[in-house]
Amino acid sequence: MIDxxxxxxxxxxxxxxxxxxxxxxxxxxxxxxxxxxDMLVQxxxxxxxxxxxxxxxxxxxxxxxxxIVSMGAWxxxxxxxxxxxxxxxxxxxxxxxxxxxxxxxxxxxxxxxxDTVQSDQIVLSIMVLGDLGGRDxxxxxxxxxxxxxxxxxxxxxxxxxxxxxxxxxxxxxxVVAAHQVPDPPYSCGPSAAESGATAMTDVSDGLxxxxxxxxxxxxxxxxxxxxxxxxxxxxxxxxxxLGTDPIVWVLTGGEDHALAATFPPDVDLPDGWRRIGVVxxxxxxxxxxxxxxxPVGWESFGPADSR
Amino acid sequence: MIDxxxxxxxxxxxxxxxxxxxxxxxxxxxxxxxxxxDMLVQxxxxxxxxxxxxxxxxxxxxxxxxxIVSMGAWxxxxxxxxxxxxxxxxxxxxxxxxxxxxxxxxxxxxxxxxDTVQSDQIVLSIMVLGDLGGRDxxxxxxxxxxxxxxxxxxxxxxxxxxxxxxxxxxxxxxVVAAHQVPDPPYSCGPSAAESGATAMTDVSDGLxxxxxxxxxxxxxxxxxxxxxxxxxxxxxxxxxxLGTDPIVWVLTGGEDHALAATFPPDVDLPDGWRRIGVVxxxxxxxxxxxxxxxPVGWESFGPADSR
Numbered sequence: 249m250i251d252x253x254x255x256x257x258x259x260x261x262x263x264x265x266x267x268x269x270x271x272x273x274x275x276x277x278x279x280x281x282x283x284x285x286d287m288l289v290q291x292x293x294x295x296x297x298x299x300x301x302x303x304x305x306x307x308x309x310x311x312x313x314x315x316i317v318s319m320g321a322w323x324x325x326x327x328x329x330x331x332x333x334x335x336x337x338x339x340x341x342x343x344x345x346x347x348x349x350x351x352x353x354x355x356x357x358x359x360x361x362x363d364t365v366q367s368d369q370i371v372l373s374i375m376v377l378g379d380l381g382g383r384d385x386x387x388x389x390x391x392x393x394x395x396x397x398x399x400x401x402x403x404x405x406x407x408x409x410x411x412x413x414x415x416x417x418x419x420x421x422x423v424v425a426a427h428q429v430p431d432p433p434y435s436c437g438p439s440a441a442e443s444g445a446t447a448m449t450d451v452s453d454g455l456x457x458x459x460x461x462x463x464x465x466x467x468x469x470x471x472x473x474x475x476x477x478x479x480x481x482x483x484x485x486x487x488x489x490l491g492t493d494p495i496v497w498v499l500t501g502g503e504d505h506a507l508a509a510t511f512p513p514d515v516d517l518p519d520g521w522r523r524i525g526v527v528x529x530x531x532x533x534x535x536x537x538x539x540x541x542x543p544v545g546w547e548s549f550g551p552a553d554s555r
Numbered sequence: 556m557i558d559x560x561x562x563x564x565x566x567x568x569x570x571x572x573x574x575x576x577x578x579x580x581x582x583x584x585x586x587x588x589x590x591x592x593d594m595l596v597q598x599x600x601x602x603x604x605x606x607x608x609x610x611x612x613x614x615x616x617x618x619x620x621x622x623i624v625s626m627g628a629w630x631x632x633x634x635x636x637x638x639x640x641x642x643x644x645x646x647x648x649x650x651x652x653x654x655x656x657x658x659x660x661x662x663x664x665x666x667x668x669x670d671t672v673q674s675d676q677i678v679l680s681i682m683v684l685g686d687l688g689g690r691d692x693x694x695x696x697x698x699x700x701x702x703x704x705x706x707x708x709x710x711x712x713x714x715x716x717x718x719x720x721x722x723x724x725x726x727x728x729x730v731v732a733a734h735q736v737p738d739p740p741y742s743c744g745p746s747a748a749e750s751g752a753t754a755m756t757d758v759s760d761g762l763x764x765x766x767x768x769x770x771x772x773x774x775x776x777x778x779x780x781x782x783x784x785x786x787x788x789x790x791x792x793x794x795x796x797l798g799t800d801p802i803v804w805v806l807t808g809g810e811d812h813a814l815a816a817t818f819p820p821d822v823d824l825p826d827g828w829r830r831i832g833v834v835x836x837x838x839x840x841x842x843x844x845x846x847x848x849x850p851v852g853w854e855s856f857g858p859a860d861s862r
Contacts, residue, residue, distance in 0.1 A: 271591035276583045284578035287636035289674045297578040315577040331593035367596045373636045373680035
């Protein structure tokens with residue numbers, strides 16, 4: 249399985265030693281390496297009747313890549329640990345691998361190692377390394393009162409797509425595709441760091457939840473402008489079909505891996521970023537002047553919904 | 556759970572940013588980072604009736620650390636992805652975490668990140684970073700005809716301990732303990748690299764299997780001297796009780812995470828290393844002049860034996 253996963257793939261220059269030895273060696277010119285990991289479990293984080301294995305592989309890499317760019321770094325290498333039942337079709341493992349390589353290649357990153365084990369359900373654990381390129385890491389804990397709050401990338405699309413799949417409604421291909429494979433605005437992470445972003449995170453748990461992390465870590469309040477969070481047209485279309493309000497997807501949907509950041513008040517936001525609010529003294533995230541009382545976002549140990 | 560796992564722990568100087576943000580930042584003074592990952596699955600790689608959760612955590616870190624030292628590097632940071640059923644007792648998660656920190660601290664390494672997810676069985680995925688300290692990585696593919704073959708650390712102890720547990724025999728505490736928590740000869744990896752080791756690996760699948768990897772990667776044959784592989788006294792004692800031959804544990808038992816390496820013929824082996832054979836022209840591992848025809852070692856997709 250490992251031979252099939254690594255043969256015929258090309259590695260970037262940063263991969264000094266690829267798969268096949270006890271460990272891999274990756275160049276980190278900066279002298280500091282940014283690292284993160286995420287585990288995806290079948291039936292909880294993905295369903296193979298809603299996503300192809302190739303899409304699951306791409307999504308797993310994308311969500312890890314988003315963690316790196318949200319620090320202002322760039323992903324250079326992925327490691328993949330893959331657990332599956334022994335009767336898992338080879339085609340499923342191959343397609344997962346293809347998806348992993350496809351998204352990693354899009355980033356110019358290598359897949360440098362990992363392992364395969366037997367497990368009761370498919371488990372995909374991905375680790376990513378990133379290079380800061382001389383920039384300072386952009387943390388969650390350094391937002392300042394008076395900063396602009398901005399986002400890059402799509403909000404609520406993945407949640408809308410999941411709702412469409414759960415309801416079994418036809419159509420709405422755009423949001424379903426967004427749920428199957430996120431499209432994080434990768435380049436907006438390093439550009440935000442270069443523009444002086446004071447704090448940054450990716451939107452993996454939902455905008456309110458992830459901005460809430462910035463508030464808690466920075467000891468600030470964030471006031472969001474509801475007019476700046478108008479749901480995109482495909483969300484309105486899906487919500488109309490499902491009889492719901494699309495603003496909930498915008499505010500609480502994770503998995504699009506948009507980026508959310510704070511910038512000094514005088515900074516011109518870089519390409520791809522749009523202003524959605526301001527940092528104030530206080531605590532928590534406020535929407536349209538009031539504290540949000542609806543659901544906040546994804547909880548790791550809540551009921552499974554196979555996002 | 557994450558708060559409980561990280562609060563009150565101290566990080567080494569190499570941890571520039573620890574857990575709590577989208578990613579961690581680790582110093583890599585060398586400019587090259589060594590990386591590896593391993594996944595452990597409950598019921599397959601460990602059983603909580605045979606090992607305490609604290610032992611499972613220590614073992615998971617030890618086996619990853621061994622992959623780093625077998626490159627001639629030193630482990631600096633671990634990431635832990637932990638999947639478990641929602642009814643997993645908090646005490647189990649805490650003890651696992653304590654074991655992870657305990658072994659990482661022994662190495663002077665940090666635990667810098669990871670995540671927790673819900674899964675049907677306990678899954679522990681560990682990733683490790685290491686620093687080469689200016690040394691060249693020691694690969695599997697660079698053994699040369701005429702080299703000495705040497706090992707550092709225990710052979711067959713873990714396999715003997717597993718056999719004792721499987722048989723349900725009392726006693727033999729030393730080998731059972733070795734199965735529960737390996738004791739890799741960490742410092743022997745960098746010292747081998749400094750002494751000019753030409754190839755190195757850790758013994759995770761069994762001596763024959765892992766030396767077989769060196770043979771295949773280097774295009775050489777290895778001739779082992781059976782007299783140099785005399786089983787240690789606790790193995791003889793366990794084998795006598797179980798009515799088996801302990802040499803099989805020495806040759807095919809993994810999980811002790813001994814180190815096996817090749818050295819130029821004129822090198823004085825560093826402390827902790829002992830000569831067990833020689834590299835010759837040809838293919839495969841030969842024992843006492845003959846090709847071994849018994850079992851070779853651990854297969855990831857063989858029947859579960861909960862090692």
